[in-house]
Structures are given as C-alpha cells and as structure tokens.
Amino acid sequence: MEVRWLRTRGQAVAPYGLALAAVLVIPPLLVIIPGVAPGYVLYLISLALIYAIVAVGLGILVGYTGQISLGHAGFFAIGAYASALLTLRMGLPFVVALLVAGALSAAVGFLLGLPALRLSGPYLAVATLGFGLAIPQLVVWQGSWTGGSSGLHSLPLASLPLGVSTIVLRTDQDFYYLAAAVLIALTIFARNLVARHTGRAFVAIRDSEIAARAMGVDLVRYKTTAFALSALYAGIAGVLYAHLLHGISPEDFTVLLSVDFLTMIVLGGLGSVGGALSGAMLLTFLQNALTRLPIVHDFKNLYIVVLGAILILTIAFLPHGLAGVVRSVRLRSAARVRQGASPVDQIVELGEGSSAR
C-alpha cells in the first residue's frame, strides 16, 4: 500500500517537474545551438504554448464532457480583441485586460452552452460552427472600433505587476516564460479538476446522460460549466496571442483555426490533458515546417490538406490518439513485468480506453 501510494504520487508530480525543467533549459540551449535564431524559435514555441492552452480547455469540453465545438476560434478571438481594445483604447494594464477578457470569453461560453443543452452531435457541431463563423464577421462589421478587416496594431507590451512597480516583458524570452507559466498553471488546474468530483460529472455526461441525471448531475449546470471553462482557456490564450503578435486581424480567427484546435486534441487523444498538450505542440511546429518547404511557394494551403489527412488517419488508426499509443506501450511493458496474469486481465486492469482519471 505504501509503495503504491508513493508511485501514484510520483506519477502525478513527475510530469510537472519535467515540464518546468524543459521550460528553463530551452532558452539557454537555443543560444548554443548554431544556425537557429533563438528569438524566432522562442516566438514559435510561445505560439505552440498558447495553442496548447486552447487545446487543454477544449479537451475539457470535447474529451471529457463529450460536447463538440467547431467554434473555439471565436472564443480565442473574443479574448484577443477584448484585451487589445482594453489595453490599446482604454490604456488598462495587461493583467487587468487578461482577467477581463478571460471572464468575458467565459461568459460568452456560458451563453453558448445554453442552446447547446438541447443539441448534440452534428447539430451542436453546426451551431458552434456558426458561432465561430460569426465572430470575425461581427469584428469586420463593427469596424469603427475594432479596426475592421485591417485589424488592431501596435499593441502595448505585456507587463506584470510586481509590488508597486511593473515588469515589462520586452523580449521573446520574457513572453515565452509568461506563456509557459500560464499553460502550466492552467494544465494543473485542468488535471485537478478532471480527477475529482467535477471531472467525474463531466465524464458521466459523456458516457450516459441518463446515468448522470440519475446520480444527481445537473446537466444544465455541468454542460454550461464545461463550455464556460473551455471558453475561459481559449479567451486567455487569445489575450496572449494578441500580445505575442502585437497585433491582430479577423483573418487570424478563421474556422480553419477551430478545426486546427479540434485536430490537436484528436491527434493527442480525447480525454487526456497530456494528449491535448502534445497535439498542440506537434501541429504548431508541423504547420511552421510546412510553410518552409520549397514546394509551398505555389501551394499555399498544403497545411490544410495535411491537417485533413492527419484527422482522418488519427480517427482511423489511433482512435485514442497519441495518449492511447503511450497507454498501450505502458501496457506492454507492464505485461512483461507481470507474466502471471493473462493478457486480457491486464488490458482490463490498466483501463484501456478509460479516461476518467
């Protein structure tokens, strides 16, 4: 019992230690590697971290609660535009803009969750798709204060309060640390949540709404909570995105981005926080790598084709995504250790396909 306790504790803490070490090691490492521009690579990693925040939040909604969304670029846009307007037009500090924009996005998520209560499957997909399509259109329509299709530019640098003074995040490296810190904090929050009372209610809704209701899970409360939470994550990520690029335009928030987000969590593995993280990282770097291929000069949308292929191949061959692959590798090594029990027993015991943990 004692040993088992230590092991579970170890498993829970180890990934965070590893993540923290990686975050700290990457910047000095980039400096010594010849041939790379550290600033650009850090910018790229920051972008991947920001997308990972969206993916972790979307994972709560799609992976755990089983509610699809094809409109999360809309929440991303709400966060980005809200913080851009608050800092640029109203001169509010970055942190205030971050909190207000996040809350605004969560509130819109809650509202979108209300009609979603009556919809499921393809109908919900179409409804959220409509939301995702509408947001950039609204931005263009309200051009007088949103900058229209040319967008908002020259956003102030992000800054953090420190006692009475403020630290201004001037370099790519500063911003990279901020994005990493936000991602780690929100990942820990998500992992805590899904392992407990709230997460069980989410998974219960995904598995059987009838069982969930019979066990006292209020569908209205938990579905809207899942929508609001995932919108909060996307909104916060949107704030970081706007300030990483120092400028935004409606073109940054197309439906393609929503599909991107969804592909990240499908590739990583639905119902796995770690899967959402790795899916986001992989796709961001893949997209960047593809734009550098020579043939891309006359085939600008190669990434869209690749994205579609990844989505189809993952669903066909890796229904549990990368997280599922990791699980089955662990399963095999565990099977080698315990040769006594039958393989079927071990598959069952290790919880193939279980994502409630």
Place this chain on the structure above:
Amino acid sequence: MSGALLDIRGLTMSFGGLVAVDGLDLTVGNGEIVGLIGPNGAGKTTVFNCVSRFYEPDRGTIRFKDRDITGARSHEIIRFGIARTFQNVELCRSMTTLENLLLGQHVVMRGGVIRDGLRLRGAGADEARATARADEMIELLGLTDHRDRVVSALPFRLQKLVELGRALVSKPALLLLDEPTAGADPRESQVLADLIRRMRDRFDLSVLVVEHDMSFVMGLCDRLYVLDFGRRIAAGTPAQIRSDPVVIEAYLGEPEREVADA
C-alpha cells in the same frame, strides 16, 4: 396509508394513444420490500421512470416522505433519497467500478470547480472519504477484484452489481430496482435476494422492485402489486397474490405449473 415513505396516487401516463399506466395507487412503507410485477409492457418501468422524473405523468401525484415530488427534476430525486438501477444497466462505461461508485456519491460530496481545480482544503479529504465509502461497498458486494477495472469489460451480471452499489452509496431511503435478476441464474437470483434483504437491514432501506422472475419476488417481497395493461389488478402479500384468481387468470396463465413452482 398516510405514513408511507412513497405514496403514489392515481398515476396515469400515456404515450400517444397508448395508456401505459392507468390510475395506479401504490405505497411503499418504511423498511418494506415491495414488488411490482406484471407481463411485458404492463407499465412497470414506466412507473419507475415517473418516480425518478424521467417521464412526465399525465395525471396523479407522487409523494415521498410526505413531500410532493411530482414536479421535481430528475437530478434532484437522488438528493431526496431515491436511488435507482436500470433494466439494461446505465453505467458510465469508460469508468472503473470505483469511479462509478464515486459518481454515486455525487450529491453527498461538495465539489465545486474552483475547489477541485485548485485542490483547496477539504477537497482532498472529501475525495478520500468518498473513496473509503466506495471501497466499503465494493467489499460488501464482493467486487474487490474488479475495483479498478473499466466496467464495460465486466460481465453483465457484475455490471448489475456495480449499478446496485452505485445506487446504495448515495445512502438512499428508497431503492428502485429494475429487474435485478436479469442475466442471473436461479442460484444467483437466490444470492441476490439474500443480498437485497441484508442491504435493507443494514442501510435502513425501503425497496421497490420490478421483476419478471416470480419465484424471486415471491421469496423476497413483503407485498406485491400486479399490473396488467397499466392497471393494477391485484395487491397483497405473496400468499394472497399466489391464490388470487384474477392474477392467475390474467397474468400467471397456467396456474398448475408456474404458481406451483413459485
């Protein structure tokens, strides 16, 4: 019987033109095990679905602990103290036995998004308490070997047991069992009847059970209601039901064989 735990009066529910339950009166007293029997399509499960508020009855009232619950919502029922199982098992398939039994305690735990996400004080202790309660139930039901198995991989008979455990951990006053013997052989049914009686004594329960298996309900229940085409055609002790000519005529069919068996 105004002191009854569950008091159903004039319950009527129809689907389209078909009357599934027709003016049913039914009570369950404290500590009683009451059976609801009848041929297929007699409306037994419809009664359950009305009590657990999955269905909206056309007429009638449902009172529980002297409180009218006819207008309550389905997720509130378990909080009042009524827990149920389902004919074809409604477990959370991707969860383990333990996780299903933790879900069963949803309403007795505090929860909260901020509290869970930030691991605030008490959230961990709450989980630990719930896990201890679940483990106790798992042991009581003999599911120890299956504690960390995903329930979709368990045989149907064990899934029924997990579902029973999930209903029991919510500490209900009234347990609604929909065909608990489905998938069990006669010997297992006997074990199940003993288990239900033990649970009733241990947890101070009242039980309303829908069943097909006549010998099972005859042996288990204190009182029986017989439904046919949504109407109550008889009510009484197993002995009374067994010798009721209306029941024999309408439901039991060939009295020589089936009733003698029971």
